[in-house]
Amino acid sequence: MEIGAGTLTALYLFDVAEHIDLARLRPIIGTASEARLTSKAAASAYLRYHTPPLVADGETLGFTAIDGFRARLKFFDYGVISLALTRTFRGSWADLVESSHRYIENASLEAQSEAAVRTILERCQAAVTRARATFLSEDYLVVAVHQLDGAGLASELVDAHGGQIAQLLRGETQPLSSQEQEEVLRVRLSYLATDLVVPTWNAAFVYDTEPGAAATLELLEFANSQLLEFRYHDALLDAELAGIYPQLQRTSWWNNLMGRGTARAATQLHSLFIDINEITDRTENALKIVGDIYAARLLALVSARLGIARWKASVEDKLETLDDIYRFAVEQVAISRGQFLELTVVLILILELVLFMVGIMK
Numbered sequence: 001m002e003i004g005a006g007t008l009t010a011l012y013l014f015d016v017a018e019h020i021d022l023a024r025l026r027p028i029i030g031t032a033s034e035a036r037l038t039s040k041a042a043a044s045a046y047l048r049y050h051t052p053p054l055v056a057d058g059e060t061l062g063f064t065a066i067d068g069f070r071a072r073l074k075f076f077d078y079g080v081i082s083l084a085l086t087r088t089f090r091g092s093w094a095d096l097v098e099s100s101h102r103y104i105e106n107a108s109l110e111a112q113s114e115a116a117v118r119t120i121l122e123r124c125q126a127a128v129t130r131a132r133a134t135f136l137s138e139d140y141l142v143v144a145v146h147q148l149d150g151a152g153l154a155s156e157l158v159d160a161h162g163g164q165i166a167q168l169l170r171g172e173t174q175p176l177s178s179q180e181q182e183e184v185l186r187v188r189l190s191y192l193a194t195d196l197v198v199p200t201w202n203a204a205f206v207y208d209t210e211p212g213a214a215a216t217l218e219l220l221e222f223a224n225s226q227l228l229e230f231r232y233h234d235a236l237l238d239a240e241l242a243g244i245y246p247q248l249q250r251t252s253w254w255n256n257l258m259g260r261g262t263a264r265a266a267t268q269l270h271s272l273f274i275d276i277n278e279i280t281d282r283t284e285n286a287l288k289i290v291g292d293i294y295a296a297r298l299l300a301l302v303s304a305r306l307g308i309a310r311w312k313a314s315v316e317d318k319l320e321t322l323d324d325i326y327r328f329a330v331e332q333v334a335i336s337r338g339q340f341l342e343l344t345v346v347l348i349l350i351l352e353l354v355l356f357m358v359g360i361m362k
Contacts, residue, residue: 002092005088007143009141009217014080016081025075032055039215104141143205166181223306276315
């Protein structure tokens with residue numbers, strides 16, 4: 001089977017800020033549209049972004065093609081910018097495997113993508129809250145086949161070219177072992193007899209019509225944006241917890257008595273806890289799926305492959321630790337202030353005793 005039509009899409013996602021005001025962003029970037037999700041299921045379903053991200057073509061933003069890829073940018077309100085680089089493909093499976101090997105985790109493309117995102121971010125400062133100096137990033141390659149010569153069922157495609165699908169998803173130039181092929185192809189999903197999605201942690205293979213592949217790409221991109229946000233907040237919590245412990249230990253007798261250092265730490269902890277809880281809730285609830293079984297299954301499958309649940313659990317565990325430290329800090333402040341009040345009462349009693357003894361008080 002020769003590949004009559006297909007696309008290679010390299011996704012580069014960057015956590016650039018805490019928040020992007022999409023309403024303020026629209027007039028800055030000019031021509032832009034809201035991202036739309038389409039359902040593959042014929043039955044009525046609800047598949048919507050809570051706050052639809054803005055999508056803009058690279059050419060309208062002044063970007064020329066990057067290494068022959070057409071650029072498209074997507075702006076998520078929770079501070080993520082996704083750059084999708086797409087090029088068409090037709091040819092042999094060997095050519096497709098070679099292309100996948102070239103573009104999976106391509107350092108040059110990633111560097112050019114980050115430079116492009118930094119350029120557009122400079123124009124969007126008025127719509128950005130707390131821009132990051134250093135970007136955390138995720139990259140993901142989507143290989144989509146839309147048309148095959150002598151195309152048949154998805155199961156027939158796996159039987160005929162399963163080894164090459166597994167090879168291109170691993171980015172390898174040499175054929176994989178049967179054991180590794182089974183591991184890659186074990187997690188796959190089909191809704192119709194003629195479509196197929198095989199996701200891995202850094203790439204996915206899609207066999208579908210152009211509209212169907214575009215809908216799958218939308219969900220793959222969203223899942224990677226979630227992964228990026230949980231990774232960022234996990235690293236942020238690590239850094240904050242590492243700074244809080246010395247702050248709680250570095251106290252003088254006077255600060256211990258007044259509870260000053262602990263009070264500052266408690267205030268900082270409480271503020272951080274609220275901020276991260278709010279942002280993670282907004283990220284997690286950014287997409288609403290009701291009644292679309294295929295989209296829900298696909299998102300769950302991709303999320304499992306990306307390990308989002310592990311990152312989410314790590315963030316939740318650290319938030320619990322943060323909450324425990326906050327409660328401990330509050331208790332310490334209460335104890336310190338109680339001790340201060342007790343000392344004040346004792347000093348007043350001593351002063352009254354001294355004044356009585358010298359005859360000032362009767």
